[in-house]
Amino acid sequence: MGEQYGGDHQDFRDGEFNGPFIAKQVEYHQHGPGPTALDALPPKVGGFTGRSDQLGELLGAFDPAGGEAPGAVLVAAVSGLGGIGKTALAVEAAHKACDKGWFPGGVLFVNLHGYDDDRVTAEQALETLLRGLGTPPEHIPNGVDARAALYRSVLAARERDLGAVLVLADNASSAEQVRPLHPGGVRHRLLATSRSKLPQLGARLLPLGELSPKEAYDLLDRALRIAAPGDARVVDEGEAAAELGLLCGHLPLALQIAAALLVLDRDKPVAELVVELAESGDRLLHLDDGERSVRAAFDLSYRRLPAEQARLLRLLALAPGPEVTAEVVAVLDGADAAPVRVLDALCRAHLVERGSRRGRWRLHDLVRVFGVGVVEGDVGLWEEGEAARERVLEFYYRWADAADDRLRWLPGRPVPERFGDRAEALAWLDSERAGLVAAVQWAREERYAATAVLLSQRLGEYLDWRRFFDDKITVCGAAREVAHRAGNRVDEAIAWNSLGIALQETGRAGEAIDAHTRARDLHQAVEDHHGEAGAWGNLGSALWEAGRAMEAIDAHMRARDLFQAVGDRHAEARAWDNLGLALRQAGRAEEAIDAHTQARDLYQAVGDRHGEARGWNNLGGALWEAGRREEAVEACEKALEGLREFEDWYGAGRTLSNLALAHQHAARPAEARTAYLQSADAYTRANAPTEAAQARTRAEALTP
Template structure:
């Protein structure tokens, strides 16, 4: 993009807040989190080249995935496509990328340019122009860079920009104070101080503005606040400048008086208000209030842009205990300087224990009295009093905070008719019938804000001693401000308690709500008030939904629990969502807050309806639905799978409409934890057929996700339930699945036992399909434990039967296992043939996750016959597939083989890069058999590179695991590699001992000498 083209370009990219890209008035959707962070990193360093590794660090907050570099390059390519002129905007240079754009196109560059202009104007004594440019620079901010997200480089850049913003704010306030502004600055300064609580210069400016507004006591109180904060957080006293200012305010120094403003109209805030005096009725602002900066910024922005017609109304809703009142009070104080006639506060008692909501006429009377109307001047009659209130407030400019509202009827008659007032309304339910409103729904607190509250209440010294326990405490409190505050207050009043001790007390869910009670405050009481505010039918629905064993509840499972249609269930869910008894983080799914779940479980225990008591019809309907829905999904995804008798289960259920395989795959992935939890619950209740059917369906997803322990748990439940049912067909199926789980976990003896029993049952039943499956599984175990001859016969028989039955999918699986057997045996040409046949079937069936395994086995066999180029070709395709379809162990296997192949082809840099990807990969998700093979491959690679120390470590790790699970050929390969590495390191005797043991094992297995390396 040339400079002339850029000058005419309407393109604009904003990073001072969430990442935005605009093409004129049209928003360009960047298409995902990775692309947003890549673009933000490049824009923050506009003009500078960032390497791919630097962009990886910027994108991922934690450990990046194995494919991180590939994803970054993919994101850059996509950004170039979707951003107009993107090819000229993002330039490839050397080994990285840079953004080439004019300052006018980037808000961060415009911010810097405006600050530079303001600096130049101040040097020329043009204060008015400097104010304009500083205000323009600050107006560009919509929040923290990337809203606080991103890797360390982005966070560091964001912190630096925040420091520049703070300096600009201080400079702007100095200029505005110098030209005579006072009261109108107080609200803004309180907001700035909340954002930068340790900036002493801002505190001093606030103290001066308060003093010049006739609020000497408030100015002195502000000094005490900052002194306490600095002492608790940093262990220091305020600096000399702030201390001197405090002393001057204390003695009412006339030199601090407001400077004479320049000629011109007086600021609105300085016009005498006239009698009566401004009302100040807000509750005290919590000194340890933290967080909610995004919501406060949203409110202030609304005040700048709201219509001039009618009052400005902000409705704040959220679940009980989320801090609505504290937030509204903080918001009222932060903008109070805009409203010279004062601030009014009234609790309407919409949700109060054993109390009745205040009526609108009674509220009008209370508010009129706050404004100075004598009691004997109040007219009789509700409508007359409401009219007097509206007439009185119409002449005022106030902040009106109506707290704890039950419904719209309570507040509608109280709304001021003018646009000079701000109305803040808090309610536990969303007042959906209230029009012309800014809605602010408060959620729970972030980790950072929760920790900041803890430091404010307990002192940072105490929280720093137990950071892990503090994090766990916050999790147990569900990040709910009321719960956190109660827990912290208990700790503050019990200095001998450790945080970990309270965590231990709260770890029992049945008593957690009891621990979160302090005096008249308590989470359970707060939730009970909200619960009792529901209609009877909604309270019943709330309890029934508490029977759901999963974390998230969709419309169809809710319909099953409630015994209604999905449409009726959705309406009920939305009522509970509006009442904040449910939460929603994803469209179509609803969730209990953790403490609300504890509350509903307590209700169920009291009512005798919990999962631990008698089974309710609702629970039976839910389990029926989950069986029916998961059957439908698995039938779509795994065509030709074995049909088993459902025994009438699920006949009345209404499953979701899932017509496409991708929809079904996402559903199964989304619901796997619910299905597993439902199987556990059904087993506890003795619903054995439900157990076997649910377990049969969920194991597909547990296997794909690498959750092998959960896979084994589900299979063991199914085996136990099948035995109780006394149905050999279900027992054979369950044993077969348990054998697979044991294979994944490296439990070969248990796997042989399970597959042998399953095979006998299949033979007794004359079940050819089951016989084919279990024969192949037993052959896999036999081959891995070194019984090659027996394994070969079993696998060949399995393949023959599957071919006769037309079971191409499972035939391909057995062909891969046959290839693996030949590879271990050193019969590489036969391994190539078997893997090639498996791949051909997987390609025909378009089973991409199976293609990955078949290609990897084919590549390994090619390496055995020294066909390195052919191996490289297969692995190149696999590296494309694993990004979207590969399980963790398969991803690592592909990159380990890629490293070894590239080393053999002389591409040493590529080999090192792929090896590094494997080393950074998440080993905890590899199954033991994959771990052993990968470690031996990397050990061989490092030996070829002359890195015998690391090779020895890897081979030793492989030997240990292989010996513990009985993987004999890989144990021999590990010993052989370890012996070579030890000998190269000068430990010849030890090396020879390992090599002799390796040769013994190879000989026992029948592996030919030329295939042992």
């Protein structure tokens, strides 16, 4: 072939040509290395804190030592709610991996804008990555498949020449966006972030949850100190900072915005911001610093939801309690069964989370606030939501009423239909307790007041049984307030009575006396003699708790007489039992024995085996006071049989403590220690930690 000697001429003197030919001028250009974007990793997020476990898992996935192993992790996907800190974690992990020298070939970064209106397609993302690898635009083919093939080829060459590359694909909305970006080979790694879990990628899935309270505290403190190293407001106001973290749902974006608001106003105490958020009708209105907004972050996810998913998310935001069962989801939805497919889709999008156990669902606190805001902003959605809440409240009342019937059932009465036995009723109440208590608070809204008050009355027996007295105070307080406002003296009296029982059990005997006095007066005013009798009995118990034995005796005798007059033998048995306790307190042991014997016999007559067991226990105490020790032990042993049968662990704990005391007096320390330990276990099962600790202390004192 010829050789160019200069100018624009070609020299063909040594060429051999066997046919016609055409010569054209050709230009040759010397190019430098193509521009690349292999150092385009965004800077670390200032103030990044926590996530040590997740960071360790990502670095384990990046580690080149596992690259040749079977099942090596080539793709990892970090997913979570908008604002949960996915990008911050991914970038932090990428920087640490690069610092270790694991990706000498460089790092590629592409933002897929998966939740924007103009999200990046896989074809567009591949063009960006190929340009980042130095591929001239004119050499980039059209079509996803062709670009993906070239992309993998270029990466393979780079692996041979320089080493492994990390590809970080941020903010994906679907596996379709990410799958073509797989770099191929065994040394490269692909890390994707998304608000969806992307199980279709065959990737190591790393779902992110909210920060721990300690991590939230550290984030706030670090953010303030970055702006001003001497800013110690978080440390100085530790309790307020913890409350601020809670109000922000321990969500990194919300915490960062809260920190920015404090940075902007260095004179603002943390507690002042807490008050603003707590008292605001719309917390998300405050969680906006002009550039970042929690509501805007959630809205991006919400607007991409299909109609059925958006509707269910809104309804779940209106549910009572921190989490709901599948049953309640179905009621909210107005369907026969929970829409599991829709729930699973919302879970994949991290807008709904699985609850404390299978078949339960929850929303992040701020997602709930967002959902309520969406409903309140639209008249049609608001009415849909009110109808759903009405369905839930009616459902709760029907089932709580049936469960209460089962708990109060005695042989000879019609057998309740909804629950097969007492244990089944208790299990349902246990599973729905938080929702039931929250639903009673709807009583303050006129539309729900009547049903919510009825619901409160059906929870009293259960809350007493499980010793959830704080819940009972909450429930009765709401019912009393509503009944008083409506002028319903009967319902108000019932609420005062129930409230008094809870106050007494929590050691507030003075308040309990006042509550039962109010209940008694209200029942008297409407000439409700049965209700009045119950109020006298409860007043007597509160007086007994306060050590006012003579007044207690008088109150219990009034209760006994009224129950006799209205023919309620079951309630009369309870009055005799309580009277016996007051008589014992007054030092009248023989009279107490008679009273407890009357109570035991009446309980037997009406078929209340659990009441009978309580009667045996109290009779045992009176016999002990009278010096009849062997009879007392026999009575306690009979009581224990019945209390265990009904899983009355608090009563069993008390009886076992009595037995332990009897063994002590009889110089049987080993038996006494065993009984105290059994008592501690029973009290623990009864949600009575103070009594359990006392029983263990007494057992330890008897240790040889």
